Amino acid sequence: MNERTEHAMDSTPESGRRTVYDVVVIGGGAAGLSGALTLGRARRSVLVVDAGQPRNAPARGVHAHLGHEGTPPGELLAKGRDEVRRYGGELRSGSATGAERVGDGFRVTLADGGRLRARRLLVATGLVDELPDVPGVAELWGSDVLHCPYCHGWEVRDQAIGVLGTGPLAVHQALLWRQWSADVTLFLHTMDEPDEQQYEELAARGIGVVVGEVAALETCDGRLHGVRLASGQLISRQALAVATKLRPRAGVLASLGLAPMDLEMAGTVVGAHIAADPVGATEVPGVWVAGNVANPLDQVVAAAAAGVRAGAAINADLIAQETRRAVEARREPFSARLEREVCEVVLGDRRHGL
Template sequence: MVHGELFDVAIIGGGPAGLSAGVALARALRSVVVVDAGEQRNLKAEGVHGFLSREGMSPKELVSAGREELARYGGTAIEGFVTSASRDGGNFILSLKDGSTIAARRLLIASGITDELPELPGLAERWGRDVLYCPYCHGWEIRNQRIGILASDSNAVPEALTFRQWSPDVTLLLNGALSLSPEEEEQLRVRDVRVVDGRVQRLETDNDRLVGVVLDGGSVVPLDVLAVSPATVSKANMLQRLGLEPCGLDEGEGTCLETDESGRTSCPGVWAAGNATDVSAQVMTAAAAGLRAAAAINADLVLADTRQAVQEARAYAR
């Protein structure tokens, strides 16, 4: 099936960044379609945090509210998985997994990222509950609990010191991933962060609650929460035919798209926003990035429309 309409903007990804951009563009009287595969990064989380007036709201409810706003202003949201994007003259063609295509003058990539978790038995099942990574997303909810930091690189030290803000009971699990410098040892000691050597073998649970981790020697470290640092991998592989490839991160493992401050990529006519370009973006900052990219896209279309109008006026005057 081919969607016959040529949209002003097609947005890949229907999370906070994509929907925020979609609503802004629809309010600018642009024809816009949001294509959503329904795989938002935070869907397993119990609630959204750090989003003014939406504190604790279910991620699914936030998406649903965003879709309703988009429809209210004339935007379109469809469920689908974009497999590739290509050029057709000055426009773009999105090919979807179901065989349909969508044509648009501009693209916004808000497809987000995938968190690749450490391979520990029982860990993935608890992701977003008592296995997490962002203190600003979950710190209030886990305050004063027993928090473990599973080290994967040297960033584990500042991570442990940060989580210490929310609890006096923080344990850094070295997990064979790093050796501490004397300065790091001092920092952890004066902040009463315990350091445990040995590799973590699995999670210990009781009545569907995390109660600790089991080390390679068989001993158990009691915990209520385990903080991990997943690799954050871009989901923008559909852009290869446009010559856009995700690049490595400055810090940590993973990939993302490079953009300027407005979200513009190196490919003319293509912008990116949210976790697709900033893996640390929270819900509110992702939504703000979508709004910023929408304004830049509309400004670009205004210029294009003006150039077209000038050309037509000159041709008519001849």
């Protein structure tokens, strides 16, 4: 066997045999592909399983990513997939529904009934933005309804921007968006009324405040035309900033005993995430996370960097295991335990008649 196949036996589902990869990456966004690329360049056998539901699909372009400014998200991911393949990585369309430990590795179950074997897992499934329940918000999400000024502020600079108040951070959000436009209006909607200091700050920055719930967004030719209040009043706006609930796609991690934890900003819960150390290692040995599933506030470039860090950490972990086994084999070339481990790698599920 060469170095690439030493710990991975390629096979097809039709043969009844299962493939054992060094690493299965679940999620093919910026984080997952960057991790897979790093591992492929480290001469690891890698398979990326991707459901094809990137969080930033509605966006027109990726921003603040040096060298890729304004690149459409789909184009960036297509280039990333090509780069992963260039270094021997494999990609498979589908969703992972669960995972379980088998020996010192894992078995991953897919929605189509397929099963994969891996020595390590990197989960980069991202998150889902739960939008405010206001008619028109979902339809304009990613175009005229926005959440991050660093992602979209330049594109709506100097426009009439509204901020939908749904929680305690809305005043902060309005003050933030004021950097990109002098015409910012805060719609109190369902948030608590600002205190005196907050009103003073808003007034000092020339930010208007509108009392009353928002009933719907009005459009014209597919673009935002204005914000309709429950009172019937229509206030003209060209863009609307909203706060979303950041819900990680963590179903496959739940099967491994990893549950999302609340994520707070300034004492307010804004979503949830999977806890991990700085390189993405979770409390379950052999399982790493990267990207928005772990750090919901990361932009694309930060998610990609997290994938690189996790990929390097996984490779180092595998090297440590392989070194231990090599030392043991040198000291004790023939042992029942080593024979069992070889059988697990070579035979996989067939050893158990599966």
